[in-house]
Amino acid sequence: MTQMGNSQKRSRNLEDIAARAGVSRSTVSRVINHDPKVSDKTREKVWAVIEQEGFSPNPVARALATNRTNVIGVVIPHSPHITFEDAYYFPTLLSGISKIANKRGYSILLWLRQSEDDERNFHRRIVSNRLMDGLIIASPPQTYSLIDHFLEANANFVMVERPSHHADIINYVTIDNIEVAYAAVSHLVNLGRCRIGTITGNLTITDGVDRFEGYKQALLDGGLTFDNELIYEGNFSYQCGYDGIKALLDKNIDSVFTANDISARGALHALHEAGVRVPEDVAVVSVDDLPTAVQVTPPLTTVHHPIEKKGEHAASILIDLIEGKVSKTQHVVLPTELIVRESCGAYLNVEN
Amino acid sequence: MTQMGNSQKRSRNLEDIAARAGVSRSTVSRVINHDPKVSDKTREKVWAVIEQEGFSPNPVARALATNRTNVIGVVIPHSPHITFEDAYYFPTLLSGISKIANKRGYSILLWLRQSEDDERNFHRRIVSNRLMDGLIIASPPQTYSLIDHFLEANANFVMVERPSHHADIINYVTIDNIEVAYAAVSHLVNLGRCRIGTITGNLTITDGVDRFEGYKQALLDGGLTFDNELIYEGNFSYQCGYDGIKALLDKNIDSVFTANDISARGALHALHEAGVRVPEDVAVVSVDDLPTAVQVTPPLTTVHHPIEKKGEHAASILIDLIEGKVSKTQHVVLPTELIVRESCGAYLNVEN
DNA sequence: TATCTTTGTGGGAGCGCTCCCATTTTTATA
DNA sequence: TATAAAAATGGGAGCGCTCCCACAAAGATA
Numbered sequence: 001m002t003q004m005g006n007s008q009k010r011s012r013n014l015e016d017i018a019a020r021a022g023v024s025r026s027t028v029s030r031v032i033n034h035d036p037k038v039s040d041k042t043r044e045k046v047w048a049v050i051e052q053e054g055f056s057p058n059p060v061a062r063a064l065a066t067n068r069t070n071v072i073g074v075v076i077p078h079s080p081h082i083t084f085e086d087a088y089y090f091p092t093l094l095s096g097i098s099k100i101a102n103k104r105g106y107s108i109l110l111w112l113r114q115s116e117d118d119e120r121n122f123h124r125r126i127v128s129n130r131l132m133d134g135l136i137i138a139s140p141p142q143t144y145s146l147i148d149h150f151l152e153a154n155a156n157f158v159m160v161e162r163p164s165h166h167a168d169i170i171n172y173v174t175i176d177n178i179e180v181a182y183a184a185v186s187h188l189v190n191l192g193r194c195r196i197g198t199i200t201g202n203l204t205i206t207d208g209v210d211r212f213e214g215y216k217q218a219l220l221d222g223g224l225t226f227d228n229e230l231i232y233e234g235n236f237s238y239q240c241g242y243d244g245i246k247a248l249l250d251k252n253i254d255s256v257f258t259a260n261d262i263s264a265r266g267a268l269h270a271l272h273e274a275g276v277r278v279p280e281d282v283a284v285v286s287v288d289d290l291p292t293a294v295q296v297t298p299p300l301t302t303v304h305h306p307i308e309k310k311g312e313h314a315a316s317i318l319i320d321l322i323e324g325k326v327s328k329t330q331h332v333v334l335p336t337e338l339i340v341r342e343s344c345g346a347y348l349n350v351e352n
Numbered sequence: 353m354t355q356m357g358n359s360q361k362r363s364r365n366l367e368d369i370a371a372r373a374g375v376s377r378s379t380v381s382r383v384i385n386h387d388p389k390v391s392d393k394t395r396e397k398v399w400a401v402i403e404q405e406g407f408s409p410n411p412v413a414r415a416l417a418t419n420r421t422n423v424i425g426v427v428i429p430h431s432p433h434i435t436f437e438d439a440y441y442f443p444t445l446l447s448g449i450s451k452i453a454n455k456r457g458y459s460i461l462l463w464l465r466q467s468e469d470d471e472r473n474f475h476r477r478i479v480s481n482r483l484m485d486g487l488i489i490a491s492p493p494q495t496y497s498l499i500d501h502f503l504e505a506n507a508n509f510v511m512v513e514r515p516s517h518h519a520d521i522i523n524y525v526t527i528d529n530i531e532v533a534y535a536a537v538s539h540l541v542n543l544g545r546c547r548i549g550t551i552t553g554n555l556t557i558t559d560g561v562d563r564f565e566g567y568k569q570a571l572l573d574g575g576l577t578f579d580n581e582l583i584y585e586g587n588f589s590y591q592c593g594y595d596g597i598k599a600l601l602d603k604n605i606d607s608v609f610t611a612n613d614i615s616a617r618g619a620l621h622a623l624h625e626a627g628v629r630v631p632e633d634v635a636v637v638s639v640d641d642l643p644t645a646v647q648v649t650p651p652l653t654t655v656h657h658p659i660e661k662k663g664e665h666a667a668s669i670l671i672d673l674i675e676g677k678v679s680k681t682q683h684v685v686l687p688t689e690l691i692v693r694e695s696c697g698a699y700l701n702v703e704n
Numbered sequence: 705t706a707t708c709t710t711t712g713t714g715g716g717a718g719c720g721c722t723c724c725c726a727t728t729t730t731t732a733t734a
Numbered sequence: 735t736a737t738a739a740a741a742a743t744g745g746g747a748g749c750g751c752t753c754c755c756a757c758a759a760a761g762a763t764a
Contacts, residue, residue: 024743057721111460128408
């Protein structure tokens with residue numbers, strides 16, 4: 001009975017452990033924090049009690065004392081880029097972030113803005129929540145008051161994608177979207193395609209603009225003229241790919257560059273319905289290399305987008321920043337690679 | 353200069369605000385917490401200072417004092433069910449959770465287990481992280497030591513999907529997977545199909561088992577005999593749908609029930625390659641109603657799976673539990689609905 | 705005007721840590 | 735053995751809140 005009463009009472013804090021181990025609160029704290037200034041004998045004694053009691057220190061109290069929480073925030077605004085149609089982007093990014101966070105002992109506080117949430121309120125809640133040591137902001141729209149706020153507050157944050165303003169003083173991780181599009185379109189040019197249409201992404205987003213820019217450059221460098229007729233302004237969605245191709249088919253294209261795989265899928269669907277052969281009649285090239293890129297017919301030639309790596313780098317930079325391991329502004333541009341499959345007929349040409 | 357020095361110094365805590373407003377720390381606390389026992393005059397005076405200083409109370413200190421953080425945890429184990437192939441499930445669930453969390457003033461701490469993370473360590477970190485008032489555990493594998501631990505610790509948690517053990521004392525939100533499969537297969541039966549194959553989900557997961565069970569019941573109730581030849585054991589993946597259909601085609605099926613839309617897509621792909629007409633030669637029915645269900649050819653007849661609603665209910669129950677608004681064990685079974693499109697030929701039959 | 709309520713306000717104690725300085729104990733050196 | 739230096743330990747103060755009790759001020763009742 002007495003024994004039971006004894007073992008029932010779990011140790012709640014350092015003081016309890018200290019009492020049980022016959023040392024002081026401070027010594028227990030030192031043991032837990034791996035302070036070398038503790039004798040081996042004491043350390044063992046204290047660890048034994050800690051293990052036996054299954055004790056772990058209260059992170060809230062620790063946070064109050066140290067002003068550090070070991071939590072990083074991830075803000076996912078409800079932007080057109082991250083719709084649930086492209087449900088792949090966001091979990092993959094998160095997976096990369098989580099990989100590094102887990103490794104370095106950080107937890108992730110997730111801020112998902114719902115379409116019905118008021119933006120001001122959403123921001124206010126993030127800003128006043130001081131449970132985080134730093135933030136990763138994923139693909140924000142062009143104007144984004146949060147960023148100004150954090151900049152002003154001199155807070156630790158890293159953006160995924162290149163910011164449209166203050167890019168020089170903001171930490172970010174991105175790919176070179178111009179180059180990505182350039183590589184894709186050049187591939188078409190090299191295969192002899194000359195009426196190359198495009199279904200653009202959202203042109204209010206840096207990524208969309210950059211990919212469109214790369215398209216234009218590749219055409220020019222390939223000796224082709226840029227033709228406004230061959231542009232269909234889309235928004236990264238399946239639907240715009242589907243609608244876009246119908247519009248472009250009238251313009252007699254022999255190939256199309258879609259700004260992402262989702263819209264490429266829409267395009268492929270429409271092409272199939274129209275009885276147009278891919279790649280023989282119209283070649284399709286895209287960006288992202290989603291898992292579905294190999295599930296469509298024909299398998300999609302697309303530029304691989306290292307989404308998970310983006311998350312890893314963003315988390316890594318942020319934690320370095322938090323821990324004071326780096327101080328100057330960090331810019332990371334990850335390499336990309338054109339994955340040649342069958343939707344452009346590259347292999348057919350080689351065989352000729 | 354003096355003025356600047358003055359305005360530069362942001363108020364850090366209640367005491368600062370109190371000093372500026374000429375009241376005590378306690379009164380400021382009362383104002384912030386909407387305690388009615390404050391005179392209107394004082395309240396206004398204090399609010400004015402708070403607004404002017406842009407002050408918000410430190411949540412860490414508050415958490416230490418109240419033993420409540422207003423944070424809920426979401427654990428996503430790296431289970432076969434939630435692979436990134438079905439990237440839709442997890443963000444959608446999260447979206448539902450976030451919707452309610454935002455509304456009720458809670459933040460979300462996300463625990464994503466990476467394949468390389470050690471399970472014990474992962475659990476240990478969650479358990480010792482007392483930054484959360486409660487947890488939502490999404491689709492765990494059958495044995496899941498976390499659950500036992502939380503059960504033992506008498507912690508607040510809600511599972512998404514029906515747990516395999518202790519279901520009577522665990523809060524959960526789910527759909528009736530037996531009924532779901534039953535509805536799908538009965539649809540085929542009613543359309544006169546009689547050689548109905550199935551590509552099952554992962555049979556180590558409750559959902560997979562239940563859907564298989566529903567398939568069997570529907571066959572029996574439909575006056576058909578259950579034939580082992582027509583079963584292909586899959587795992588919810590695209591690949592198993594693809595492979596499964598090839599195996600089943602040899603068995604002369606006239607229709608197939610796939611355990612989810614992802615595997616249905618794989619099946620459709622293989623069917624198309626094999627030159628088999630859908631729905632004329634083989635009808636396909638599935639579960640989930642992902643956005644891609646309307647993007648395939650033909651559009652998929654499938655049972656709608658209210659994933660986002662699951663998240664909403666789970667969050668809602670958890671927060672009720674935390675706030676003491678409910679005490680007894682909560683079990684929610686959400687309704688589902690068969691969405692008839694073209695992959696089973698229902699409309700064709702109607703026209704006949 | 706005296707007394708009892710009611711309403712409003714202030715400040716101590718405490719949440720469980722860390723940090724720092726003072727003190728004790730041990731070890732090295734003369 | 736005396737003394738200096740180094741290593742180990744203890745405990746106060748403080749992080750910024752909330753909670754509670756004591757008290758002051760204002761209003762109601764006799």
